[in-house]
Amino acid sequence: MSKHTTTFDLAAIMPDPASKQSLYHQLYHALRLAILDGRLGRGARLPSTRELSATLGVARNTVMTAFDQLLAEGYLESRVGDGTYVSPSLPDELLHVRPPDRFPPQPLPATEQLSARYRAITSAPMGGYSDVQIPRAFGTGIPALDAFPYALWARLVARQWRAPQPQLLTYGDAAGYRPLRDAITEYLGTARGVRCTADQVLITAGSQHALDLVAQVLLDPGDTVWFEDPGYRGARAALLGSGAQLHPVPVDHEGLSVAHGLSTCPTARMAYVTPSHQYPTGVTMSLARRLALLEWAQESNAWILEDDYDSEYRYLGRPLSSLQGLDKANRVLYIGTFSKVLYPGLRLGYLVTPPALTAPFTRALQLAHRHLSVFDQAVLADFINEGHFARHIRRMRALYAERQDCFVRTLQQELGDYLTVDCAEAGLHLVAWLSPNLVDHAVAQAARQQGVEVAPISAYTMQSPVRAGLVLGYAMLDEAEMRAGVQGLKRAVIQVEGKG
């Protein structure tokens, strides 16, 4: 065997002293890659460490360290009194590993099967869930990010970091940071009439996480769930993930039609409702319906999943108390989120469980991800306890009421011939009902071409017929953005009408 059986020029792997990587690392990787892609062939003899250190202008120790690792990993072998060789027994399969730039994203081969759970959870049509959502007219679910008190929040963050408590750094309670759970309990009792102890409050990464958790812990394939029709698609996906069947129940001006559910599917295991502000129609569920729903749940041992996603913002009347607060039989699971009240990037929400379910849900959280980032929870607890939260809600309620007012007037002025706006009593969005000759899907598509995002209400329905309408978010838009958006929407409507 000649001294260099390979044509590979070892001098070409000259390490770069300016690199962030150590010289040893660079040399190790270069040699390993040369072996893997075949430039250094099986059985090739390497120069001695002395020679190579001279060639490359690096310390001999650096070369020896790189060789040691390659020996330990089996790429090289050392023959006593002879020298170092590329291992002749390296199997073919190991060689010619493709470099990363030859790993383009690929479709999943047809032979691969994803889990039944994955196929179920992704079987519902979803919208507005992709990538970063930059606020623009008239996307839904985003609050006024420009009105958030960043400087204040940053001060609270800095204070927590000044002398970090050990419990913020180590593994924490899966149910969430206790002082935050206490603060939420007090807030929910006062503002939402939720009757619970802090033990029952579990911290989640927003309401989607809470929905997913409820589905995983309480539902089995084959179970049936009453689902508001039209209804929230994020909930639909989460519930389907459990393998449950969704039974669509129509929504009228009093909310979910409990009578319809009772007559068509009395044995459902759960009902999903948004009683404070039905998503997307904006209806508030009447007290009579609430009581009927609770009665059904109690009698049939079913669960009620109350998603109270944006009830903090009510402009007309006062916020109605939660369904949970009326429940004497421990059948309601209550979900809320800080995404709409503070900012979505925070990813914090909560699930209030009946007392008997607290332990199983905490265990499920532990096994799913142990717990969530603790610093954010500590900062949020301070924000609530020091009164900033209540103040922020009051400020935003005034701002959004003003914005809604401006939005409704602009819509009526510019598009009064084509749509009717229900003045929304609550929340960050409203529904504009289209005149009978307009198809909401067509308007939404034309609007997209004008750079305006509007969700057709028919996209939220499962089977119940619904009057054509558009779901329009406005809370995060200033007057200029709103007016520009309305102009874009107007062009879209006129275009669709011209075709109609």
Next chain:
Amino acid sequence: MSKHTTTFDLAAIMPDPASKQSLYHQLYHALRLAILDGRLGRGARLPSTRELSATLGVARNTVMTAFDQLLAEGYLESRVGDGTYVSPSLPDELLHVRPPDRFPPQPLPATEQLSARYRAITSAPMGGYSDVQIPRAFGTGIPALDAFPYALWARLVARQWRAPQPQLLTYGDAAGYRPLRDAITEYLGTARGVRCTADQVLITAGSQHALDLVAQVLLDPGDTVWFEDPGYRGARAALLGSGAQLHPVPVDHEGLSVAHGLSTCPTARMAYVTPSHQYPTGVTMSLARRLALLEWAQESNAWILEDDYDSEYRYLGRPLSSLQGLDKANRVLYIGTFSKVLYPGLRLGYLVTPPALTAPFTRALQLAHRHLSVFDQAVLADFINEGHFARHIRRMRALYAERQDCFVRTLQQELGDYLTVDCAEAGLHLVAWLSPNLVDHAVAQAARQQGVEVAPISAYTMQSPVRAGLVLGYAMLDEAEMRAGVQGLKRAVIQVEGKG
């Protein structure tokens, strides 16, 4: 009907002007509660708003607002020209709601059934997963929290908050914050030989979350998974949650026995391995075994789940490259975490998927919780990109090597007659093998009574017999804590031996 048909003294609900709640809120809640618990009976007539405002010493407007809400919610009804009454049609079930302090935590009634998924995920024995884990001798998996550069981290946090980017505040990319994914890709390529693009790197809330996600997306009930025996219990729970069967495969000095897996269960759908530093034994998987495992996965279209939970800390030799880096067939999913390298409370980790699985996993993350807190991700990206991460690992590697050395010497001095310590090549824990007359469960129990936490290695086994030993974490302990822990362990061992 008399003017006051109720014996309830309305003057007793006097609002407190010093309370954080508005007077209206206090009045509303007091009246509502009095109706719900029957003190204000059905059909009872209320005093006029003028009378009540005089009695309570509050503005008449306050009383009217409270009445308005109770009217809107159906608790009261107004009779024109007559007055305001507690609604006579309130159903019995609504009344006598129990106050929250009568909702003690309850066991789940036997009639309730939690989901099959819940029962599966909680069927594995788990240890060390409850509540806040304060570092103490000799718990596992916790790094030196006192050595983390808090002041530096706090500076990076403050810098991100000084002028928050909009993309940190709104709904973000479910796959994670892109600059962090770029930083992790570069780090993994250099330090762990992982071959991927940033597209393939998904951010998770630690490694448990990644394990759970893999199980949910790739496994179905009835699938079989090769599982290291002894092995990591967190992974066991996550995989069981999918309904899969775990097939125990023994671990020897070269790691998972691929030959055993091949001969007993060649058709498994997945293999779970910790090749860099087997948990809990500490063994490094040999190159031959790695290649055999990859060959099996490629030929049988199975997945390999590589959990690289603490390979950053290798004291002897150099870190071995990842299995993922040797995989030509895109069969490996690679998991890592920042819990052991930075601090567990951060709750950030990552999953590197084969290119074809990136889109499905991103979709699954979206539907499970949309995404994770973005600020922490941005701060971590800065921490890595500015070189602090590499520096911190180097500092900790030196510190832990020193601590291990001290720990091994102390154990040998004090307990040399009872146990043998393998010098751990890597990680934050080591295994002390007990002399044949000692039962590890008994020692662990006696140690607990001495205030010392040690995990018996038999607690990690499924069926393969294992020599009795203790899994001991040491990285987070200073010399005094270590010595005190060893003394406690010594008392426990002597006590058990005396009984034996």
